[in-house]
Amino acid sequence: MPLLHPDAPPRRPVPAVTLPRGSTEPAAHSRHRAALPPRHLADLDLAGRRAAVAELGEREYRAAQLSQHYFGRLTRNPELMTDIPAAARARLAAHLLPGLLDPVRELACDGGKTRKTLWRLHDGSLVESVLMGYPDRVTVCVSSQAGCGMACPFCATGQAGLSRNLSTGEIVDQVVSFAGLAARGAMTGARARLSHVVFMGMGEPLANYSRVIDAVRRLTAAAPDGLGLSQRRITVSTVGLVPAMKRLADEDLAVTLALSLHAPDDDLRDELVPVNRRWKVAEVLQAAWDYAGRTGRRVSIEYAMIKDVNDHPWRADLLGRQLAGRSAHVNLIPLNPTPGSRWEASARPVEREFVRRLRAAGVPTTVRDTRGREIAGACGQLAAAEVEPMSAGTERVRSRGRERKAEQ
Numbered sequence: 360m361p362l363l364h365p366d367a368p369p370r371r372p373v374p375a376v377t378l379p380r381g382s383t384e385p386a387a388h389s390r391h392r393a394a395l396p397p398r399h400l401a402d403l404d405l406a407g408r409r410a411a412v413a414e415l416g417e418r419e420y421r422a423a424q425l426s427q428h429y430f431g432r433l434t435r436n437p438e439l440m441t442d443i444p445a446a447a448r449a450r451l452a453a454h455l456l457p458g459l460l461d462p463v464r465e466l467a468c469d470g471g472k473t474r475k476t477l478w479r480l481h482d483g484s485l486v487e488s489v490l491m492g493y494p495d496r497v498t499v500c501v502s503s504q505a506g507c508g509m510a511c512p513f514c515a516t517g518q519a520g521l522s523r524n525l526s527t528g529e530i531v532d533q534v535v536s537f538a539g540l541a542a543r544g545a546m547t548g549a550r551a552r553l554s555h556v557v558f559m560g561m562g563e564p565l566a567n568y569s570r571v572i573d574a575v576r577r578l579t580a581a582a583p584d585g586l587g588l589s590q591r592r593i594t595v596s597t598v599g600l601v602p603a604m605k606r607l608a609d610e611d612l613a614v615t616l617a618l619s620l621h622a623p624d625d626d627l628r629d630e631l632v633p634v635n636r637r638w639k640v641a642e643v644l645q646a647a648w649d650y651a652g653r654t655g656r657r658v659s660i661e662y663a664m665i666k667d668v669n670d671h672p673w674r675a676d677l678l679g680r681q682l683a684g685r686s687a688h689v690n691l692i693p694l695n696p697t698p699g700s701r702w703e704a705s706a707r708p709v710e711r712e713f714v715r716r717l718r719a720a721g722v723p724t725t726v727r728d729t730r731g732r733e734i735a736g737a738c739g740q741l742a743a744a745e746v747e748p749m750s751a752g753t754e755r756v757r758s759r760g761r762e763r764k765a766e767q
């Protein structure tokens with residue numbers, strides 16, 4: 360009996376992730392190096408920025424001033440940098456604050472509290488990021504790669520393959536752009552401060568390891584070096600690249616780790632998350648527990664609920680046994696159906712029973728809200744759709760998204 364629906368896509372080859380010891384960069388990167396964007400101050404730490412400013416013949420303290428405008432005031436407009444002489448401003452901004460992200464399409468729902476932007480990068484690659492405002496926090500979901508090489512069959516991004524890694528600057532600039540929007544009151548009219556970042560947009564963050572780690576360092580460094588966010592408010596989500604998870608545990612970073620499990624058994628996970636054929640469920644969970652042990656951070660187990668594929672009561676029980684007593688909680692994600700696939704989200708009663716069984720096993724479990732569904736909020740859906748550049752203003756899609764927690 361096939362594990363997946365008869366209309367499931369054909370079995371995919373194991374993703375080509377080359378992870379030699381000490382290096383978690385995919386081999387694909389070297390082929391795409393030429394496509395990386397111009398250097399941006401967010402690519403550099405403060406010492407590197409000082410050196411870059413000196414190379415331009417400017418005083419080194421201009422690096423801190425420039426950084427303060429970018430990370431502190433969330434602006435890159437040279438005209439607003441009145442503490443820097445006018446002649447130097449334009450030159451410094453041109454060399455250290457090049458425009459990396461060109462908005463192609465902007466969508467909003469939930470009365471403006473959810474906003475999604477499709478960006479075109481300098482080489483024409485498309486990536487998405489999402490801003491979500493909640494009563495107690497403001498979260499940005501960022502992309503770490505243009506496309507993705509992990510080939511998960513239920514994920515829109517996974518269908519197109521990997522174009523290239525994003526640079527540190529391209530990752531950080533997604534966050535800074537949205538932080539600026541929120542600070543200027545673009546969400547609800549009230550000024551809001553960005554508090555959380557999740558690496559749950561396009562791409563596999565741990566396959567672009569060093570740039571993602573540098574981005575995390577920029578996001579968490581105090582101003583003017585960085586954005587000053589708390590490490591624990593940054594979530595890095597992974598399909599489970601075990602060597603990279605181990606390396607992450609060795610960094611002096613206490614970011615939250617999310618593991619996209621989606622199945623408790625290897626037979627099914629081999630299909631839903633093809634990289635499982637390389638690192639099995641037991642091994643990936645062990646790496647997660649090691650991470651939790653090292654950092655003291657509870658791991659988030661992500662589980663997309665796919666009707667009749669992975670939502671069986673016995674799978675809830677198996678998952679419960681695997682996670683009971685561990686430093687973990689489960690985040691169930693109702694499947695966001697991707698165009699062209701007939702896979703559906705699990706029915707509500709099935710979802711409720713899954714939650715009940717996990718909780719009965721002592722595993723804290725929540726169901727993720729379905730924010731942004733009306734604006735193709737699932738990973739990669741906007742980039743996958745045929746995209747026409749906006750002519751004027753932003754397109755707004757009105758809808759009524761609702762946050763919900765299981766059994767509330």
Ligand code: SAH
Nearest residue numbers: 514559562563596597598619661694695738
């Ligand atoms: N590559 C990383 C991060 C990107 S995706 C990872 O896989 O963890 C962020 C989360 O959204 C992952 O858990 C992913 O499996 C999930 N996801 C992708 N497509 C989805 C869909 N159509 N419906 C529900 N969740 C989806």
